[in-house]
Amino acid sequence: MVQKLIDSPTLAMECEVEDLTPEQKAAYDKAIAEHSEMRDKLNDIVIMNGGEKIYSGNVFTAYQIVGASPDMDLQFAKELAALAAVPPKPKLPKGFKKRAETPPEEEEDDEYIPLSKRIKQKNKEKEKSKPSAKTKSSTSVRPTENTAVGGLQIGAVDAKKKEPSAIVDLTKDDKDTKPTADSREVTFSKLQGKTFPSLVVVARPSLRAKDGALNSDRPQLDAKVKTVLMHTPNKFTEWLIQQGLVRSEQSCAIHSGQSLKLGMYSDATKFPYSGGYVWISECCPNRFVSVFNGSLFEASPHPPATLLKLLYHWTCQTNVQNVIQWVKIDNLYVKQFYTWIRAACTIGLHKHGKGLLGGPGKKVEVGVISLGTTTQDGQQRQVKVEVLGVLDPETKHLRLRAIEPLTDGERNYKKRFAKILEPLSGWVNKDSNILTDLTVDKGTLNSMGYKSVTQVSPADANSRNSNANIMDYLRRIVPRMFQNTLSLLSRQIIQQFLDELVWREWFGTTQGQAFDNIVLHLSEQTRYDSKENLITRLNRVSANPFKDYSSFAVVTGGSSKRGSKRR
Numbered sequence: 176m177v178q179k180l181i182d183s184p185t186l187a188m189e190c191e192v193e194d195l196t197p198e199q200k201a202a203y204d205k206a207i208a209e210h211s212e213m214r215d216k217l218n219d220i221v222i223m224n225g226g227e228k229i230y231s232g233n234v235f236t237a238y239q240i241v242g243a244s245p246d247m248d249l250q251f252a253k254e255l256a257a258l259a260a261v262p263p264k265p266k267l268p269k270g271f272k273k274r275a276e277t278p279p280e281e282e283e284d285d286e287y288i289p290l291s292k293r294i295k296q297k298n299k300e301k302e303k304s305k306p307s308a309k310t311k312s313s314t315s316v317r318p319t320e321n322t323a324v325g326g327l328q329i330g331a332v333d334a335k336k337k338e339p340s341a342i343v344d345l346t347k348d349d350k351d352t353k354p355t356a357d358s359r360e361v362t363f364s365k366l367q368g369k370t371f372p373s374l375v376v377v378a379r380p381s382l383r384a385k386d387g388a389l390n391s392d393r394p395q396l397d398a399k400v401k402t403v404l405m406h407t408p409n410k411f412t413e414w415l416i417q418q419g420l421v422r423s424e425q426s427c428a429i430h431s432g433q434s435l436k437l438g439m440y441s442d443a444t445k446f447p448y449s450g451g452y453v454w455i456s457e458c459c460p461n462r463f464v465s466v467f468n469g470s471l472f473e474a475s476p477h478p479p480a481t482l483l484k485l486l487y488h489w490t491c492q493t494n495v496q497n498v499i500q501w502v503k504i505d506n507l508y509v510k511q512f513y514t515w516i517r518a519a520c521t522i523g524l525h526k527h528g529k530g531l532l533g534g535p536g537k538k539v540e541v542g543v544i545s546l547g548t549t550t551q552d553g554q555q556r557q558v559k560v561e562v563l564g565v566l567d568p569e570t571k572h573l574r575l576r577a578i579e580p581l582t583d584g585e586r587n588y589k590k591r592f593a594k595i596l597e598p599l600s601g602w603v604n605k606d607s608n609i610l611t612d613l614t615v616d617k618g619t620l621n622s623m624g625y626k627s628v629t630q631v632s633p634a635d636a637n638s639r640n641s642n643a644n645i646m647d648y649l650r651r652i653v654p655r656m657f658q659n660t661l662s663l664l665s666r667q668i669i670q671q672f673l674d675e676l677v678w679r680e681w682f683g684t685t686q687g688q689a690f691d692n693i694v695l696h697l698s699e700q701t702r703y704d705s706k707e708n709l710i711t712r713l714n715r716v717s718a719n720p721f722k723d724y725s726s727f728a729v730v731t732g733g734s735s736k737r738g739s740k741r742r
Contacts, residue, residue: 214236217236317445318440318445318453318463319445319446320445320446320447320448320449320465322463323446323453323463323464323465323468324428324462324463324464324465324468325464325465325467325468325469325470325473325474325708326465326467326468326473326474327448327465327467327472327473327474327475327476327478327479328474328475328476329448329475329476329477329478356665356667356668356671356717356718357371357373357510357514357665357668360372360373360663360664360665360668370495370496370506371506371507371510372659372660372663372664373510373513373514373660373664373668373672374495374506374509374510374513375495375659375660376656376657376660376664376672377492377656378656378672378675378676378679379492379652379676379679380676380679380680380683380684381648381652381680382571382573382648382680383571383680383684388684388685389684389685389686390685390686391685392685392686392687392688393491393686393687395687396487396490396491396686396687396690399687400483400484400487400690403483404480404483404484407450408443408447408448408449408450408451409439409443409449409450409451409452410450411450411479411480412448412449412450412452412466412479415466415470415479416466418694418698419694419695419697419698419699419701419702420470420471420472420694420697420698420701421466421467421469421470421472421701422466422468422469422470422701422702425437425454425464425468425469427456427458427459427462429458429459429462430456430458430459433456433457433458434456435454435455435456435464436454436455436456436457437452437453437454437466438452438453438454438455439451439452439453440452440453440463446465446466448467448478448479449465449466449467452466453465453466454466454468467479468708469701469708469709470701470709471515471697471701471709471710473708473709473710474710476508477504477508481502481504482512484501484502485498485502485504485509485512485513486516486690486693486694487690488501488502489512489513489516489693490683490686490689490690490693491686495509514671514713514717515710515713515714515717516693516697517671517672517674517675517717517720518671518713518714518716518717518720519693519696519697519700519713520674520675520678520693520696521671521674521678521716521717521720521724522696522700522716522724522727523678523682523692523693523696524674524677524678524681525723525724525725525727526696526699526725526727527681527682527696528725529570529572529681531601531602531603531604532565532567532570532572532574532602532603532604532607533567533603533604533606533607533608534604534606534607535604535606535607536606536608537567537569537604537607537608538567538568538569538607538608538610538640539565539566539567539603539604539607539608539609539610540564540565540566540567540568540610540611540642540643540644540645540646541563541564541565541596541599541603541609541610541611541615541620541642541645542563542564542611542612542614542615542642542645542646542649543561543562543563543564543595543614543615543649544561544562544564544614544646544649544650544653544654545558545560545561545562545580546558546559546560546561546562546653546654546657546661547559547560547661548661548662558580559580559661559662560577560578560579560580560661560666560669561577561578561579561580561595562575562576562577562578562649562653562673563575563576563578563595563596563598563599564645564646564648564649564653565599565602565603565645566642566644566645566648568644571680572680572681573645573648573677573680573681574598574602574677575653575673575674575676575677576598576670576673576721577666577669577670577673578594578595579666581594588616589616589618589619592615592616592619593619595615596615596616596619596620596623599620599623599625600623600624601723603625605624605625605626606627607625607627608627608628608629609625609627609628609629610629610631610640610641610642611628611629611630611631611642612630612631612632612633612636612641612642612646613630613632613633614646615630617630652676653673653676656672656676657669657672667717667718667719667720667721670720670721671717671720674720682696700712700713700727703727712727
């Protein structure tokens, strides 16, 4: 029996590749030209709005707006929508017919669908056919304090508490790669579960402040701050503007030279902490800038009133545990806020410095002490920092500097004093009569240009031409500040507190005077024109308080500009 073989059918078919017709080539060229034109316009829009291209592939290109804000997003979306408008369809040449559209997929036969499934599908179709009441096409911008430029970040969803890195080598604080000044005490707080060492350091003035005089105007200060805290939000904002703690002028960040106008948003709940006040402009009508932009309150996770309370408690040097309990705030933010205020003190000393101390024939006392730690058995003592002190006994003006001691391998007598006495050139007039003791090298002073130097021995410490006043200050006041925390503080933080101590000796002999002057110095830095905001600038100063920041003394001011009510 012979079985006949039947070839099974396959999908293999013969085909020939045909070249594109001129019309097809023209269509492809037109599509490529439209794509290139669209891409060039997108690049122009991104450049105009301060954006950048973050990905470019064969099919997709991704763009990102730098410093996105509600008005920029809206403007960008409008321009994209205008570019995406469908052009009119080109007319086909004679002799060509329109290509048939792909027929829609055939729906499933009802006979093969269960009854329950058919009912659900019909219900879904009915729901889709109903007009959606929630869908509204609206182009109006509804800003809030969180989304406004430089606004507060109270209750922001993406707000995360970030702490400085805990792994730091504090012996390299003078290298190019400097660690944060407070990283070591952050580590200590994490490991021990205690408060930060810098929060227990108290800088109390003593040169010109008499016993009990420090608190003499405390009742007036309490009444003043209490009155301000009872203001309504808009009155509170007006007080901040009058004091200069927030800017009275703002300029557009996109269009240089365009001044903003201070308006009041009709819905004050959108800006509850400013009472509705917000900066607006004609060049960017949909861009809203917070009144707190560029101030100490910018991006704060706490209301402005809370920060004013912290400023009051810093002035009065309230116990930190009481501050945390009364103000309802964590100690990490208290530490950061106090660091900013100390940085403002550093800048204030450079701006309002009393010039060079001394003068022709005038006395200036100079002294040096070494602060260090000892082992538990008391056998070994390690020098942590050396402190240079300069005092004008007539005016009671003071300067202090923390100097890193030389290592054992590079100790040299002249090199040591050249490093310690280096700040004198910017502090003391060369024609002054320098009074010092054996803790300072006389030859180094002479080589620096100080020809009139009187050096006394310890036996003559109480004579008229001795430096007894500055040495008493260095041995009695300075060590008392750091008695339990010296080993846990970096040299930067030690210098921060020395600057605060000098600032209080100059500008804060009473608590009321200290509050008024710190507000004044903060307002000057708030008005300072710089590419970086105030918080960034204060962080930079606190990280390196040894530099000369007299350039921050140039400020620009002006009166408040208020516009019409924003609707």
